[in-house]
Amino acid sequence: MRAVTGLRDTNNTDIVESLSTFDLPKIREFQKRTKLGKLDHIPGGSGLPFIGHTYWFLTDSHAWIDRKYAKNGPVFRAKTPILDMVMLLGPEANKLVFKNEGKIFSNFLAWDNTFENLFDNALMERDFAGHKKERKVLQQAFKRPAIESHIQIMSPALKAGIEQWPTGRTIKAMDHVKQLLLNVGAKVFLGLEMGPQADTINQAFVDIVAGCGDPIRRKEIWFSPYAKGIRASKTLCKYIMDTIPERRKVAGDDMFSQLCHMRDDEGKLIKAEKIRDHIIFVLFAAHDTTTSSLSAILYALASNLEWQEELREEMSSLNKEGIEFDDINALQKTGWTFKEALRMYPALSVIPRYALKDFEFNGHLIPANTIVTVSSVFTHYMPEYWTNPYKFDPYRFSPERAEEKQHSFQYIPFGGGAHKCLGLHFADVQVKIFLFHLLKNYKVTKNRKMKKYKYNNIPLTFPTDGLPLRFDKIAPTRK
Numbered sequence: 001m002r003a004v005t006g007l008r009d010t011n012n013t014d015i016v017e018s019l020s021t022f023d024l025p026k027i028r029e030f031q032k033r034t035k036l037g038k039l040d041h042i043p044g045g046s047g048l049p050f051i052g053h054t055y056w057f058l059t060d061s062h063a064w065i066d067r068k069y070a071k072n073g074p075v076f077r078a079k080t081p082i083l084d085m086v087m088l089l090g091p092e093a094n095k096l097v098f099k100n101e102g103k104i105f106s107n108f109l110a111w112d113n114t115f116e117n118l119f120d121n122a123l124m125e126r127d128f129a130g131h132k133k134e135r136k137v138l139q140q141a142f143k144r145p146a147i148e149s150h151i152q153i154m155s156p157a158l159k160a161g162i163e164q165w166p167t168g169r170t171i172k173a174m175d176h177v178k179q180l181l182l183n184v185g186a187k188v189f190l191g192l193e194m195g196p197q198a199d200t201i202n203q204a205f206v207d208i209v210a211g212c213g214d215p216i217r218r219k220e221i222w223f224s225p226y227a228k229g230i231r232a233s234k235t236l237c238k239y240i241m242d243t244i245p246e247r248r249k250v251a252g253d254d255m256f257s258q259l260c261h262m263r264d265d266e267g268k269l270i271k272a273e274k275i276r277d278h279i280i281f282v283l284f285a286a287h288d289t290t291t292s293s294l295s296a297i298l299y300a301l302a303s304n305l306e307w308q309e310e311l312r313e314e315m316s317s318l319n320k321e322g323i324e325f326d327d328i329n330a331l332q333k334t335g336w337t338f339k340e341a342l343r344m345y346p347a348l349s350v351i352p353r354y355a356l357k358d359f360e361f362n363g364h365l366i367p368a369n370t371i372v373t374v375s376s377v378f379t380h381y382m383p384e385y386w387t388n389p390y391k392f393d394p395y396r397f398s399p400e401r402a403e404e405k406q407h408s409f410q411y412i413p414f415g416g417g418a419h420k421c422l423g424l425h426f427a428d429v430q431v432k433i434f435l436f437h438l439l440k441n442y443k444v445t446k447n448r449k450m451k452k453y454k455y456n457n458i459p460l461t462f463p464t465d466g467l468p469l470r471f472d473k474i475a476p477t478r479k
């Protein structure tokens with residue numbers, strides 16, 4: 001596959017500077033005056049009248065992407081009433097987009113459609129030098145001492161939450177995972193105990209996420225999910241801003257309290273507005289992605305009972321009631337399971353960017369001002385890299401096989417380059433603690449009639465049937 005062969009400079013140089021310094025008025029002015037690039041020369045056609053490729057993209061994007069690749073190769077058009085995009089497939093496309101040499105791609109201009117008025121100033125929306133500076137600030141909240149204190153909060157909270165789940169009958173497992181992660185998230189990120197305040201904050205968060213998914217995006221329609229999301233965002237922002245002064249006075253193990261005590265490069269406390277923007281975005285970045293991943297893992301374990309037993313043995317071999325930082329790496333097979341679930345069912349199956357310059361990929365000239373998307377789900381099933389890619393096979397991540405190591409951009413569940421997920425170790429820790437408490441005490445099964453994982457990839461990968469599974473208490477195992 002041939003990668004970039006050359007770049008034509010366009011007159012978008014100013015916007016690179018505005019994005020870097022996050023000069024919002026100038027960015028908004030650029031958005032108003034700029035039309036998206038013309039894509040009629042890109043293969044793949046424009047789909048059905050008005051809806052374009054929306055139906056296929058929303059109902060079964062993985063199969064649709066595979067079909068388009070077979071017909072058109074690694075570059076083709078994906079058209080919806082809201083956006084006309086170009087898909088770029090394969091590890092070389094991922095490398096081009098994530099490495100972003102020559103500052104071709106903007107995150108802000110790609111994600112703004114989703115986040116505007118809901119998650120303003122999110123780290124993931126920042127670009128270039130400004131992004132680098134902000135990422136350095138937030139990175140402190142993901143260092144080892146911070147994660148160690150988060151484990152102290154998460155482990156008992158996950159254990160207690162799982163103990164509340166109904167046993168001996170089939171339940172919609174995804175709803176339970178979602179609620180559990182909301183409650184645990186309120187504790188670990190915000191330092192909130194269960195109660196009316198946590199309920200209000202959790203509800204605000206749920207409303208903001210629903211607002212992100214509202215395609216109409218009219219704030220004047222007050223009952224629309226988007227308008228409700230904007231009101232909820234104000235509630236959450238106000239709660240954070242009002243609480244910062246008291247958090248600055250005492251130390252705390254939760255991420256919000258820790259950010260209130262952290263300092264920037266010049267030794268100054270991080271500004272209240274920045275703490276607000278970072279913590280609200282972290283809540284968002286952590287929640288649905290981990291819900292998606294745990295749902296996929298639970299399905300895989302219910303479908304592979306022998307493997308479930310192997311993980312249970314791995315947990316029991318620790319011979320512990322709780323889990324600490326040093327135990328995390330010992331759970332090797334559990335780690336491969338997480339990786340394999342993310343390979344088969346990556347939470348973000350497509351990742352968008354906005355091209356600020358014309359560029360060439362695989363013989364196609366993509367004009368400046370085009371939304372391009374790369375696809376993890378496509379690359380994660382490429383037979384060139386993965387043996388029997390449709391088979392759940394965690395051993396492919398073992399050091400002996402290391403299938404993921406043939407190309408640095410073939411496995412991208414956490415993205416790559418400057419914007420690579422900051423919470424990937426946190427997610428690994430959380431998933432392992434969850435599975436530790438679950439598998440030591442419960443067996444997970446599914447109805448034999450349930451032959452495959454029914455899921456949708458857009459906007460995130462979630463089971464469409466709520467994931468009907470059964471949890472049965474087992475006698476505690478000890479070695």
Ligand code: HEM
Pocket residue numbers: 107123124125135281282285286287289290293346347348351352412413414415416418419420421422423424426427
């Ligand atoms: C399995 C769970 C997760 C998955 C699959 C996931 C996936 C991703 C992906 C693909 C990106 C890059 C998006 C882009 O390039 O546009 C990203 C960014 C990010 N994630 Fe995660 N994530 C997960 C969990 C978390 C958690 C638990 C946290 C925080 C506690 C977190 C915090 C972030 C942040 C802050 C960014 C923005 C990084 C930047 O732009 O510099 N994520 N995540």
